[in-house]
Amino acid sequence: MASIGLFQLVLMLLVLLLILVPILVVRRRAKARRASPARPSPPRPSFPPAAPASAAPVAATPVSPAPYSGPATPISGPATPISAPPVAAPVSPAAVRFPDPAMPAGRGAHLGIDFGTSNTVAVLRTADGRHLPLLFDGSPVLPSAVFAADDGRLAVGRDALHLARTAPERLEPAPKRCIDDGHLLLGGDEHAVPAVIGAVLARVLTExxxxxxxxxxxxxVTHPAAWGPARRETLLAAAERAGVAAAELLPEPVAAARFLTRLHGTVVAPGGAIAVYDFGAGTFDATVLVHRGGRFDVAATEGLGDTGGRDIDAALLDEVARVYAARDAATWQRLERPATAADRRARWTLLDDVRNAKEMLSRASSTLLYVPLFDDELLLAREQLEAVAAPIVERTVAATKSALWTAGPAASTVAAVFLVGGASRLPLATTALHRAIGVTPTTLERPETVVAEGAAA
Incomplete structure (x- = not known):
């Protein structure tokens, strides 16, 4: 019994030690931490105080982009399109600053404006050599449309198209076509053509x-190669109305050739020729240029003032009409000849969707087109688009062959055929040209900006 009692006492002592020892260790460590000197906190980074809202912005020195070594390959596909020299990252135009704060911002900067029949595009070359496409309401493409308000003011671009939904008689959608008219009648008021065109150029200059x-x-400012002195004088007068006292004029195909050789790096031997296939929204031009003495001279040009991407839109709209007019002629008539504000808005919606469907069919094999008033969706395939676009594209190919024939021996060996203008994205254009002239056309990553890029170079 005595041995059992002793065993129990030893066991109790061991349990007590197991409880007390950890407590003593924890207290000893806490006491040691309190006794040790405090470590200094790491210094916080020092920031300069924010400048007041009224202070002038501080000019930052941008890093010059690396020299252009060739066309960039987009992530979206294996093809290697031609593009402008890459920059380090997209830059918001409002954030651009120049290397020397003491230099006036405009010194060394150059603005190239491609004033088009349906759309206008502009590229700004900054003093440090960057090329920045100007954005208009978030898009690099500015509709050339002009709307005359009741008070005489001229609205431009998407604002003009928006206002025209309720007063279409006050809209001129393509002022470039009116270059010879002298005056335009918009909503009962006459406006000088230089003033109307100048409103478009002024919008670009503001940006x-x-x-x-x-x-x-x-x-x-660029212009068609076939324009004579009178038209060029009207364009210069429009530039003066916009606030440009000494604008330079440059033929559109020459600007395109300047971009292709100076920025893209296309090599054309002396005496060699290139063809520029310019398929815009409102017009088409085919031009053959010959490389002589370090510059490009126009050897021949053929223009179609009534052929462009909008004509393909109209042909596609006729295809839609064939389906829906047979279904309900009265409802389609409301879209064809709208008489109320609601019907006019429905027609504008349809026209926008037809244009978007055409552009999507250049990238995809099929798409859906919403038809207002019918509240229906029509399935369109690329084959349908190509069927209605084929006669229009064939006209552009014939004009290109005519320009090559007119150029004579200079065009016997064409170094390259370049497709520019937004409508040249149509795959049918590439196929038809290759079949007709035996030269594989070079498609561009941003065909609508090529002329403006060359003008700014």
Missing amino acids: ARRTLDGATPAVT
Whole structure:
């Protein structure tokens, strides 16, 4: 019994030690931490105080982009399109600053404007050599449309198209076509053609000045190669109305050739020729240029003033009409000849969707087209688009062959055929050209900006 009692006492002592020892260790460590000196906190980074809202922005020195070594390959596909020299990252035009804060923002900057029949595109070359497409309401494409308000003011671009939904008689959708008219009648009021075109150029110049902190850059405006002195004088008068006293004029195909050789790096031997296939929204031009003495001279040009991407839109709309007019002629008549504000809005919606469907069918094999008033969706296939577009594309191919024939021996060996203009994205155009002239056309990543890029170079 005595041995059992002793065993129990030893066991109790061991249990007590197991409880007390950890407690003593924890208390000893806490006491040691309190006795040790406090470690200094790491210093916080020092930031300069924020400048007040009224202070002038501080000019930052951008890093110059690496020299262009060739066309960039997009992630979206294996093809290697031609593009402008890449920059380090997309830059918001409003954020552009120049290397030397003491230099006026506009010095060394150059604005290239491709004033088109249906759309206008502009590219700004900054003092440090970057090329920035100007954005208009978030898009690099500005509709050339002009709307005359009741008070005489001229609205441009998407604003003009929006206002025209309720007063279409006050809209001129393509002022370039009116270059010879002298005056335009918009809503009962006459407006001089230079003033109407000048409103478009002024809208572009406003965006450029915003990019350059209010400074005005040097300006080059392009025009068709076939334009004579009278039309060029009207364009210069429009530039003066826009606030440009000494604009330079440059033929559109020459600007395209400048882009292809200076920025893209296309090599054309002296005496060699290139063909520019310019398929825009409102017009088409085919031009053959010959490389002589370090410059490109126009050897021949053929223009179609009534052929463009909008004509393909109209042909596609006729295909839609064939389906829905047979289903309900009265409802389709409301879309064809709208008499109320609601019907006019429905027609504008349909026209926009037809254009978007055409553009999507250049990338996809099929798409759906919503038809207002019928509240229906029509399935369209690329084969349908190509069937209605084929006669229009064949006209452009015939004009291109005519320009090559007119150029004579200079065009016997064409180094390249370049497709520019938004409508040239149509795959049928590439196929038809290759079949007709035996030269594989070079498609461009951003065909609508090529002429403006060359004008700014």
